[in-house]
Amino acid sequence: MKKTVAVSLLGTQLDFVGKRGNRWARWRPNVSLCSQEDLQINELYLLHDERHSRLANQITEDIYSVSPDTKVILETTHFIDPWDFGEVYAKLFDWCKEQSFDPEQQDLLFHITTGTHVVQICSYLLTESRHFPGRLIQSSPDRDAASPSVGQVQIIDLDLSKYDQLANRFDIEHQEGSAFLKGGINTQNAAFNRLISEIEKVAIRSCEPILLTGATGAGKSQLASRIFQLKKRRAMVKGEFVAVNCATLRGENAMAALFGHTKGAFTGALKARDGFLLTAHHGVLFLDEVGELGLEEQAMLLHAIENKQFYPVGSDKALCSDFQLIAGTNRDLKQMVAQGQFREDLLARINLWHYQLPALRDRREDIPANVEFELTRFMEKNNHRVQFNKEAKTAFLRFAQSPEALWLGNFRDLGAAITRLCTLADQSRIALDDVHAEIERLKASWTAPRESSLVLADHLADPSQLDNFDQQQLNYVLSVCQSANTLASAGRELFNVSRLSKSSSNDSSRLQKYLAKFGLAWKDIKRQ
Numbered sequence: 001m002k003k004t005v006a007v008s009l010l011g012t013q014l015d016f017v018g019k020r021g022n023r024w025a026r027w028r029p030n031v032s033l034c035s036q037e038d039l040q041i042n043e044l045y046l047l048h049d050e051r052h053s054r055l056a057n058q059i060t061e062d063i064y065s066v067s068p069d070t071k072v073i074l075e076t077t078h079f080i081d082p083w084d085f086g087e088v089y090a091k092l093f094d095w096c097k098e099q100s101f102d103p104e105q106q107d108l109l110f111h112i113t114t115g116t117h118v119v120q121i122c123s124y125l126l127t128e129s130r131h132f133p134g135r136l137i138q139s140s141p142d143r144d145a146a147s148p149s150v151g152q153v154q155i156i157d158l159d160l161s162k163y164d165q166l167a168n169r170f171d172i173e174h175q176e177g178s179a180f181l182k183g184g185i186n187t188q189n190a191a192f193n194r195l196i197s198e199i200e201k202v203a204i205r206s207c208e209p210i211l212l213t214g215a216t217g218a219g220k221s222q223l224a225s226r227i228f229q230l231k232k233r234r235a236m237v238k239g240e241f242v243a244v245n246c247a248t249l250r251g252e253n254a255m256a257a258l259f260g261h262t263k264g265a266f267t268g269a270l271k272a273r274d275g276f277l278l279t280a281h282h283g284v285l286f287l288d289e290v291g292e293l294g295l296e297e298q299a300m301l302l303h304a305i306e307n308k309q310f311y312p313v314g315s316d317k318a319l320c321s322d323f324q325l326i327a328g329t330n331r332d333l334k335q336m337v338a339q340g341q342f343r344e345d346l347l348a349r350i351n352l353w354h355y356q357l358p359a360l361r362d363r364r365e366d367i368p369a370n371v372e373f374e375l376t377r378f379m380e381k382n383n384h385r386v387q388f389n390k391e392a393k394t395a396f397l398r399f400a401q402s403p404e405a406l407w408l409g410n411f412r413d414l415g416a417a418i419t420r421l422c423t424l425a426d427q428s429r430i431a432l433d434d435v436h437a438e439i440e441r442l443k444a445s446w447t448a449p450r451e452s453s454l455v456l457a458d459h460l461a462d463p464s465q466l467d468n469f470d471q472q473q474l475n476y477v478l479s480v481c482q483s484a485n486t487l488a489s490a491g492r493e494l495f496n497v498s499r500l501s502k503s504s505s506n507d508s509s510r511l512q513k514y515l516a517k518f519g520l521a522w523k524d525i526k527r528q
């Protein structure tokens, strides 16, 4: 059985009720703590100022008389100013450090009823941070009881999730946060809902980088901005949301745009300028299409995340910026690392929290809710409400949820379809004919990638067995091969960027390996 060990301060007011016999009729916190029927205190560390040692001795005696098995250990502490937070915390901290408390063998309780409120706050902080490896206990008089002096005690568990009332409250808060991240759309897809539920927790508990991946239009940018807004609502960020599309940061300007520059740092730098990193101080920096960043910028970025410091172009004075990074990409960063296009250390740093947003075609059950959402969005933007006729809606949803609908641009395609339908609808009603016309438009917009299968068909038995993604890529590779004279020149064109950063660039063998994955060889292609 564990020993119950309590730590308490002598209550110079509450414990002090005089010496006469009638003191037993009065409630005294430390005596009460040791008088409980269902709580046996084996050891009580009673902290007191030397000036109050008489009172301490008397309380000790009285405790022995009600609880002979309690060993009272008198400890002197001296607070020069018991209302000075710094002093009280430091002294209690040092005192806890000196004790060899052993939570395996001891059930440790910090009694918080006595002492100044500064002492009470400090004991809470020490317990919460586990510098005091126990729990808090409070005692109070029990006015209805037959012997009021015994009072009652209550252990305060700092694991708040154990309180039903609070757990419910937290649950509601969590659901509200998730609903906010989903933009109020009541999504049904279980995998997506799980993903959002976890992102909600991470958003409000962590400032570590988050990586959002997924196809274009899957909602990465929107989610990043909502994560920021959620943090802002919970007062977790003071700064701004700074969104940067890395694809627009090319060449020499990239460094200056991100990290800022001094006046005269380069030709054309007429004025000093803050970079995006500085603007995002105490806020969130969203680097969309992070895979497009150059290797040098990647190295600087990693340094800036790890040290919260960076150097503007042309300056040898480091600037500080403390921001949360959210990175977005639709590229496979692992593969880019393998190809030497993305720094492995940066990937390791940014993918602590990695979320892959599903494509719309993998969330077909969510399409009806999203159609409603888009209709409302159209109305809010245009101040004009448009609705589907019943059969028109059924036809549209049937198509939208069928495997025929590829939704290659995900929400962008869905948003565009609803915008077109609403704009073209007569009398604010979308009719069946409108829907048929829109279905044709959507199909046509998705056939461009399918045309590639026509070229592929020259080389492959059944191109439809390939993912759309591979069809596109392979088609491009084949068209380069067809117009190139040699394997090496095709390789140079295809790997034009990554070949520069590789120590030994063997474009020919990279191309051969790629083709081999599809059972193709250079000579076969040239023979066609």
Ligand SMILES: Nc1ncnc2c1ncn2[C@@H]1O[C@H](COP(=O)(O)OP(=O)(O)O)[C@@H](O)[C@H]1O
Pocket: 182, 183, 185, 214, 215, 216, 217, 218, 219, 220, 221, 222, 223, 328, 370, 373, 411, 412, 415
């Ligand atoms: N969960 C969602 N539900 C409905 N519409 C969305 C959702 N996420 C994004 N959108 C809309 O889809 C479009 C593309 O979203 P965006 O976040 O820019 O995608 P990404 O950054 O992944 O390319 C935007 O118009 C956005 O408002």
Ligand SMILES: [Mg+2]
Pocket: 220, 221, 222, 288, 328
């Ligand atoms: Mg985006």
